[in-house]
Amino acid sequence: MPQLPRTPRTTPRRKADRVSHDLEAIAAVLDETLVVHVGLVQDGQPLVLPLNAWRVGGHLYFHLARGSRLAQAMAAGAELCVTATVLDGLVLARSAMHHSMNYRSVMLFGVAHEVTDEAEKTQVLTALVDHVVPGRASQVRPPEPKEVAVTAVFALPVAEASLKARSGPPVDRPDDRDRPVAAGVVPLTLARGTLEPD
Amino acid sequence: MPQLPRTPRTTPRRKADRVSHDLEAIAAVLDETLVVHVGLVQDGQPLVLPLNAWRVGGHLYFHLARGSRLAQAMAAGAELCVTATVLDGLVLARSAMHHSMNYRSVMLFGVAHEVTDEAEKTQVLTALVDHVVPGRASQVRPPEPKEVAVTAVFALPVAEASLKARSGPPVDRPDDRDRPVAAGVVPLTLARGTLEPD
Numbered sequence: 001m002p003q004l005p006r007t008p009r010t011t012p013r014r015k016a017d018r019v020s021h022d023l024e025a026i027a028a029v030l031d032e033t034l035v036v037h038v039g040l041v042q043d044g045q046p047l048v049l050p051l052n053a054w055r056v057g058g059h060l061y062f063h064l065a066r067g068s069r070l071a072q073a074m075a076a077g078a079e080l081c082v083t084a085t086v087l088d089g090l091v092l093a094r095s096a097m098h099h100s101m102n103y104r105s106v107m108l109f110g111v112a113h114e115v116t117d118e119a120e121k122t123q124v125l126t127a128l129v130d131h132v133v134p135g136r137a138s139q140v141r142p143p144e145p146k147e148v149a150v151t152a153v154f155a156l157p158v159a160e161a162s163l164k165a166r167s168g169p170p171v172d173r174p175d176d177r178d179r180p181v182a183a184g185v186v187p188l189t190l191a192r193g194t195l196e197p198d
Numbered sequence: 199m200p201q202l203p204r205t206p207r208t209t210p211r212r213k214a215d216r217v218s219h220d221l222e223a224i225a226a227v228l229d230e231t232l233v234v235h236v237g238l239v240q241d242g243q244p245l246v247l248p249l250n251a252w253r254v255g256g257h258l259y260f261h262l263a264r265g266s267r268l269a270q271a272m273a274a275g276a277e278l279c280v281t282a283t284v285l286d287g288l289v290l291a292r293s294a295m296h297h298s299m300n301y302r303s304v305m306l307f308g309v310a311h312e313v314t315d316e317a318e319k320t321q322v323l324t325a326l327v328d329h330v331v332p333g334r335a336s337q338v339r340p341p342e343p344k345e346v347a348v349t350a351v352f353a354l355p356v357a358e359a360s361l362k363a364r365s366g367p368p369v370d371r372p373d374d375r376d377r378p379v380a381a382g383v384v385p386l387t388l389a390r391g392t393l394e395p396d
Contacts, residue, residue, distance in 0.1 A: 198367035
């Protein structure tokens with residue numbers, strides 16, 4: 001890419017909506033994500049479904065009830081677009097139109113392959129439990145073969161994923177900066193409360 | 199719907215993956231949501247993008263840079279599938295395969311219409327600020343006509359939306375219930391930290 005001359009800035013630096021293929025940053029988003037949104041085309045129409053997803057090595061995995069419509073579509077080779085979004089903060093500016101959000105969003109395209117080997121499926125399904133609560137898989141009853149059999153597991157390679165993100169403070173117009181209103185970033189986190197025992 | 203005879207249950211009640219069209223519950227999900235996932239078909243491929251969205255009355259609104267690819271697609275009448283998902287809890291069961299999540303997910307289909315009236319656009323864009331931080335719109339500089347002009351605003355009617363949700367405790371197999379492991383629901387909330395001033 002050609003080097004552009006640096007221009008002097010009077011507004012704060014913002015890393016805005018940059019697209020990257022940084023695999024470490026992509027893995028971090030997938031590892032923080034509990035639910036992704038899976039898009040596919042059915043009868044010419046878009047369909048976007050929330051699905052549990054978890055990464056093991058270079059693949060992102062999904063589990064579905066065997067025989068469900070989505071499992072059938074994936075098995076039939078449907079092209080997928082999978083988007084995982086982490087919200088990092090509310091960007092509160094001094095003008096309505098400069099408000100924004102800090103986020104990281106990973107997008108994967110491709111055709112998922114079904115994991116059919118029972119041992120691999122069991123291992124991957126067990127990893128989901130540890131993805132949600134690290135260390136828990138060894139405390140609960142492991143999957144039984146008949147439970148594994150009724151579950152379809154699909155995998156998408158992470159290698160081709162892209163990451164789009166915004167970070168940093170608001171970018172206010174210079175003539176707005178003296179407006180007497182609090183501005184900055186309100187951090188967002190998906191907080192876990194205390195276990196409510198059943 | 200025919201009344202089904204009640205069967206005795208030995209496992210806890212669970213409201214599982216039920217689909218409803220309860221407009222009040224649908225509005226609650228949309229009002230809790232900062233970012234939705236918008237699906238559309240481009241060149242026969244699915245595309246799923248995270249977008250800010252907010253409800254005013256019977257419509258869900260999006261804003262886009264005028265001239266962006268997505269704004270062009272929406273203006274050209276692309277069929278959309280918009281999914282808004284709120285994660286309510288991790289459902290921790292006593293076996294790996296009975297783990298689940300409590301969630302509420304709203305799905306809307308349709309073709310968005312562009313809001314072109316400047317006064318209506320300004321009002322709707324101002325409402326976004328109050329959607330993110332109630333009361334903030336009156337504290338910041340209001341949108342100026344040229345800011346409104348470079349922003350495209352689209353609306354989808356909420357009336358046809360559907361809601362899919364799970365709530366309640368884990369459903370363990372009776373012979374798993376004596377396993378000595380903590381089980382129940384860990385509540386999830388998108389927590390807001392303290393403003394980091396810029």
